[in-house]
Amino acid sequence: MTPNGLPKRPSRRFAAITTSLAIGALVLSGCAESQRGDDGGTAGGGDAEVNSTFIFAASSDPASLDPAFASDGESFRVSRQIFEGLVGTEPGTADPAPLLAESWEASEDGLSYDFTLKEGVKFHDGTDFNAEAVCANFDRWYNFKGIQQAESVGYYYNSLFKGYADSPENAVYESCEATSGNQATIKLAKPFAGFIASLSLPAFAMQSPAAMEEFEADKIEGTAEAPVLSEYATAHPTGTGPFKFDSWDNGQQIELSYNEDYWGEKGQIDRLIFRVLDDPVARRQALEAGTIDGYDLVAPADTQALEDAGYKIMAREPFTILYLGINQAVEELADLKVRQAISYAIDKDALIRQTLPEGTEKAIQFIPPVVNGWTEDVEAYDFDPEKAKELLAEAGYPDGFTVDFNYPTGVSRPYMPTPEQIFTNISAQLADVGITANPQPDKWSPDYLDRIQGGANHGIHLLGWTGDYNDTDNFVGVFFGGTKPEFAFDNQELFDKLTEARGIAVLEEQTPLYEEINRDVSELVPAVPLAHPAPSLAFNERVDSFPTSPVNDEVFNDIKLNK
């Protein structure tokens, strides 16, 4: 009893709890040991010491770390650090250049390619990269079965090499033979002019056959729509690239570290982190707060402010096309004169100035100027509202007409950073010649794409494309290779020309045909090419240079840092 007549509080209880907590913490800390190395976090990049950890914001987790089963930009960004293909790109361009293959020679018929491989290259697991490894990779793709063949899984092999071992009649690929340690011969069953260029895609990067076997890279379960990744694709990607995979904290970040046995030159980065930030505003804020060193697809509205604040904006050479699609299933739009009027009514320069990032080029056809077959000799439809009104009157719409204008919301694409602004801009321009746009906004995925590509219920619309590699068919063939609900455009003559061009094995011989096709398209106006927007990246002041690439072939080993 205490003096005030109350029982004494059991303060022993408190003591017991704290003691046991303390003991518990001690026991645990005995098991837990810091795994920190004494790296000090700096790397001697020649003259100046720089912080060797580099953090880049990704907009999502990669879909898969096995690039053969990926097709999205974030997967490819990571795989370009870990893997290398036989073919790379010339820095700053989309043109193929030697990478793991030092040289190659095509047979005259374009059906056989002899690759001479770089020697002394090792995969991250220590196994040799050689001709046998090359053939193992090609044979792996060719032997894809079941859901591995699905468009949502093995997209690029499926769409470029068409057939598999179980459907050889469609296959472009035939066989691969390791003629010596560093010589491989690949035979194609059909000519494929884009073959060498396509090998620069991460989907065709060289992966360690030993690691793929050990971690069962081909063991993909689930369904085509919801594949369950293999252990290899989540935790053991093994390539020859400058960075090795360390860890993937799903939803948080991916960590890579420098591959000490890399055959190429060592860069300044030892630890490379891709941090997942799905909100574009959060990415900008993280850059401003110093949490990240850079991010991709800067909103045009942010570039000026970021530049003023001392951040570095780096624009890629445009390898994109933004167009105003026209659906000819709509009565008014089936009239060529109306489509020409729309073309004349749009002031592309004003549109670019007001809504698209710096570095954007005006488009007069559906391929960027660096792609084979681009020609000045097309109908350019320079801005001329009077002519547009005349054409409308000739077509029987002297007072104009009203049309559905579809655009996506809440999305930012490399070719279309702010669809809402682009819509507002173009609809105002169309209103000036008497065409009233009836706004039809939809959520990007799946609503918008479904509506545009899946049925006839749309009018004029905004869409575009980013090229995967330097191939004309990868642009015009995708849009106008056959009749699609998007345009309801039907011109067998043009379709045939595109099929013919695709089948020509030699690039130079394709050129005149593609120039002709581009001219035809400009006269038929199945859609209006608007611009080749330049996607840009933002970095903090410690980044001196970043290897911008029109096809995103950017290896972080080439980044130059100043501190």
Added chain:
Amino acid sequence: MLQVIGKRLALLVPTLLGLSVLLFLWVRNLPGGPATALLGDKATPEAVARINEAYGFNKPVIEQYMTYMGKLLTGDFGVSLRTGRPVLEEFATRFPATIELTAVALVFAIGLGIPLGYWAARNVGKWQDHFSVLLSLFGIVIPVFFLAFILKWVFAIQLPWFPTDGRQNPRIDATHVTDFYVLDGILTQEWDAAWDAFMHLVLPGIALGTIPLAIIVRITRASVLEVMNADYVRTARAKGLTAPLIRNRFILRNAMLPVTTTIGLQLGLLISGAVLTETVFAFNGIGRFLRDAIFNLDYPVLQGFIIFIALIYSLINLLVDVSYGFIDPRVRVQ
């Protein structure tokens, strides 16, 4: 006491069973069926058939439910459609993050809420009272996501005192043992990592803790006001007990009963608040993952996570009931 706990645990079984039936029926009744929900309206009949086959949607409902329950009981919650990883694994890797966040939010709400409520009650009608009431009103009125944005903009961007996102600065090469980052930092004695992880919790913790804070202030205030004038308090005063003793033993302890109930209920709500807070701060917990699952109709994740959350919610409220016994001896006797 043990009997009470046992009874309550037994009650959990029908609760969770009922929930599992609801969830099961919900998925089977998605517009167009689960396969169409998964594939979109454009799905080809072959794709729908393939999905139905793969997930067993073409079997009789009772059989489907038995398979589903059988899997649940063996801990097989299926695989996330979005990430292709097991739901249980996705939950387990993210749950520590949400526990950390919720703990900070709760410490903030209780640590500030009870003193503030008591202070308001003791100064009822004066400016201190008005101030507390206004503050709690503000806390209830302001939407969590908006508060999160404002906190982030002011204290992470304009004034760079706190980090903007995530759980840990990636520049700190931290070792993770338990996935409770603050604890990890302490255990491995990487003090910078522990401090950094804590700093990452401050703003989201405040954003998440504001609504419970406001409610705790109000309940504490009302409850203290009621107890303050109770007979036994007057008697204690008359006996000449010291003011701190009266406050701690007589007023606060008795006033804590409704507050404890409120805290228990708030804990469950914190998880729904975490969906918004974790999204704004790109905090990799179950809330953010749940949001992604909703957007992507990742129904195995939704099913699994809802069951886990319900289980946790029930257990927390059981704990709250048990804690009555410690606060109020009368409950123990009953």
